[in-house]
Amino acid sequence: MTATADTGPISPAANTAPADRLAIEIGGEAETIRVLTTALGQGALPDVYVSGGQLVHLSRVSGPADTATDHAHTTSAALPVRAEPLTAASLAWLLAHHTFTHRMKRNKDTEEFEPVETSPTKAALSAVLSSRYWPDVRPLTGVVTSPVLRPDGSLLQTSGYDTATGLYYAPTTPMPAIPATPTTQEVTDALTFVLDTLLCDFPFVAPADQANHLALLVAPILRPYLGCLTPFGLISATTQSSGKTLLAEIPGYLYGSKNLVWRKGDDSELEKAITSALHSPAPIMLWDNVAEGTVVSSAVLAQLLTSPHWSARMLGSSGAGFTAANNRLWLATGNNIRLGGDMATRTVLVRLDPNDPHPDQRDQTRFGIPHLDTWLKNPANRVTVLRHLLILVMDWINAGAPRSGHTMRQFTSWAGAAGGFLAHHGIDGFLDNLDDMRDTDDENTEWNAFLARWHELHGDRRVTSRILCQTAEIDVVNGQPVDRWEGAFLTDDNGRIPSVKSIGRLLTGHIGRYHGNHVLRSVKDSHANALVYWVETRTDQQQPGPDDTQDDSHQPRLPA
Template sequence: MEDRDPFDEMYEALGPELARPWPPISDDEEVPAKPKKAKRSKGDRPKGGAPCHLPVVRAAAGEVPRAIRETETLLLDAGTQIYTRAGSLVRPVTDTVPASKGRTTTIARFRSFCQPSLADHLARVIRYRRFDKRCEDWVDTNPPSDMIGAMLAREGEWRLPPVAGIITTPTLRPNGTLLATAGYDAETRLYLALDRDFALPPMSDHPTRLQAEQALQVLEDLLAGFPFVEPVDKAVALSGILTAVVRGTISVAPLHAIRAHSPGTGKSLLVDIASVIATGRQCPVIAAGKTEEETEKRLGALLCDAVAVVSIDNVNGELGGDMLCQMTERPLVRVRILGKSEAPELEVRSTVFATGNNLTLVGDMTRRTVLCTLDAKVERPELREFDFDPVERVMANRGAYVAAVMTIIRAYQAAGAPKVCGPIGSYGEWSAMVRAPLIWLGHADPVASMETAREEDPELSAIRELFGHWRKHLSIASGYTTNTVIKTACAKAAGSSFDYGNVDFIAPEFRDLLLRQAGDGGAVNSRRLGKWLGRIGGRVVDGSWIHVRVDGSHGNKFSLCETDAHAWEPPF
């Protein structure tokens, strides 16, 4: 009897619907072996890998420093647009945005790399390979994440070029040579993202004074409709135009403030003219924050993007602050990054404007600002009619106005840079490229407007008032504590009523001054007064200053001293 497979009897009992799913295997039939994966031959690479013509960097465990060195070398050889700025690796980003009447213009900024974006850029120019043990050969791979993380964190050790700023319009180097080639300029460390529609007309490398006067007239014609109060106000407006074009190559430049008594006088339009010539677009504006800290955050964000022109619009009242002072006098500024405990150093290459009705500069901003005042002397200045639109005139032939700026500066340099003005603090480069050429061509000195701003400084007025009251009610060169000063200013006349509304003070103006500077609930606060006197101590105003004698036991003493043309000894 033929032997039967016991599984056959089991499936017959279960019924035909559960018939055996596979045929029986006879003793002489071989079980098919599992197919083996074909071995990749040497030199093969995965489909879709990096192009073979790209240079190769081999990624191996424990060799991250070598891979970074080779990567940086290949990036430098390829001229890749990866730069270092403020402790980060950055790349230029350009956008085409609408201008006016259907025109477009190029705007540019810097964008910091993160791990995915750096991996993307590296894979475009470098072929990374790792060793595959299965095929015993080197195969293509993505840029290693550990290498990218280490590369991003290599601040201070990068060999990639540092970049100071980004511009979209050709400019002049400090030596007068033209920077007009798109890309990175090693001499100035600027990146020029050239607007494709921009073209410079032919220019002389050594223009004459006559050519400079003609170029200046081209710029002055744009300002024909502005109601400047004094010649110095027009000089400041021209200074703003020249500064905006060459600011990228100047380490520091003063703030240009434009004020008027009424809205609609043309303050913002004046800034737009400078911005359109320098960047090809009207100037985006920011508002001053309600607090100094808020303004600092807004300015810091613009510095991080390397914005070419900054305009603080419609300032109400006083303008000052530490951040604004630093931006207009220091080439390097530390900016706190929002959401991070970081304060990288940024190079400032922005032209800073501020506009406002009855704008007043306070503190150190008076010597960091050139001031332009407009006054149309009409009730509704915004209803005035003009013969042309200066912004449209510039956009129709922007290259001609950029060339006019360059001609003015080059002609002054070609004439031997004659000395036409004295030094001005930190602004030596700006004075040589902007201020001196304007004076050389017959305009007023823009720096003369600083004296106007200084005279209007509320703190300076308060110091003068203090010195006057001090001479009248206290002794010169005698030391007084803050309590003694307060007692003198708040002394009451003999026989006066103690009723608050009927008190007769001997020196009511002196008391009012101290209340404005150190008032606290209707009384003068001794601590606040001491801080104010200490802050203004040593500042010479009209030949006098406050001397502070520190005394930890009995309280600091303050005295008013007069300037001696010869030697001076402390009064204590």
């Protein structure tokens, strides 16, 4: 077969190429660019797809699994295939191995034109790859190693490229077929295994913590079906050796994970880490063992969680950028982790408390699965876990995929589906620990105390930021310092009372936002030519109005 820019469809050539290779005749630089563009668009090379406007090639990688790059106990094994962006060098390699790319040259002895195999110039290859429009090339949305739900509710479980989703299914271990309609006994066995064998020995604080973990555990299976974002998963324990890392590793073993390093208070480094992580195909991104007592508060992370795509400028470049779909599950583990900023309303909390001074000395031989960390390293055991989860998912699908009434910021689609999945299987407690989540929000706790004390001191009286700061000054009574705010007034990072201007900016940023039962209000005082502020308090019997939904809209609302 031969391909040219002008002939259009690929046509036969007269014995100029090996039988198993496509003949591509090239000429000058411009003609070569046209010919190769046409050939690629017509599928001249195997396993070439387009992703985000860029041609990529699915290739296998020789050598042992890449498990040592992220963490000593990483669960991220190498994928059977990888999607690598085509470069001039890799395109030249593919052409040399899969085509007979040649130029016609005159034979000095016979004066006849004969094909001479050649490789296009780097400039021509780079020019071809510069195109961002490849309408006839199959789109690739990702590589998955485990079955996932298609948008129509069917299960993708046949290896290879899937036209309906644009996914390439490359199982790391042979997976038995999952029945489209599981039997009652299969569903019962699956539920018993997950609840009474796999998770039975984790010291969950409450049913909500187990339910939340299960919702996160099936999120990678549901993602293509739902086509939505998933919240941040935080696994927080009271002490070491509680099982938080192992709990996070379960989805890592099932789907593949990449371990990241959390750098406190450095959003620029976090942005670089996220950009680097999204170059990995791993569907689970894990910050494991975040330092004890860390306050997870990051505008960069908060933005990532609510954005379907991540964009960042490539390091060392002036204009080029990197864009990737945010289709991962982001998790973190640590002891007594706190939240700040907008993270509380973007996070699903899983708490562990062994209530044991020496949890590391528990007798694991008496566990439902002794030494679960070792057990999960066996591919056959991972298949067992995944099969049970898939049976539960397919049973939910066959019931009509019922939704619950849970709402959660930009994650309502996920929350409704996950809540419906859990309710269908009789698992209670999903998102019931939202109040405890708010207790981990240091900023919310600080503002709650500040507004409560403000209301005690000033009632409904309207004050300017200058008067408010004056009331924070320490009085001296009978030779003793007296703090009327009892330590509840806002302070900066150095523990000092902010300036009047800084307090004004802080107050403006919280107008109308509820902290507990308190909300800050403000109007412009035309006489003072300044904003005045006051605090309103609603009783437990009062219901929030349309403007009171900053926190309370995220409470689960179950259908009647």
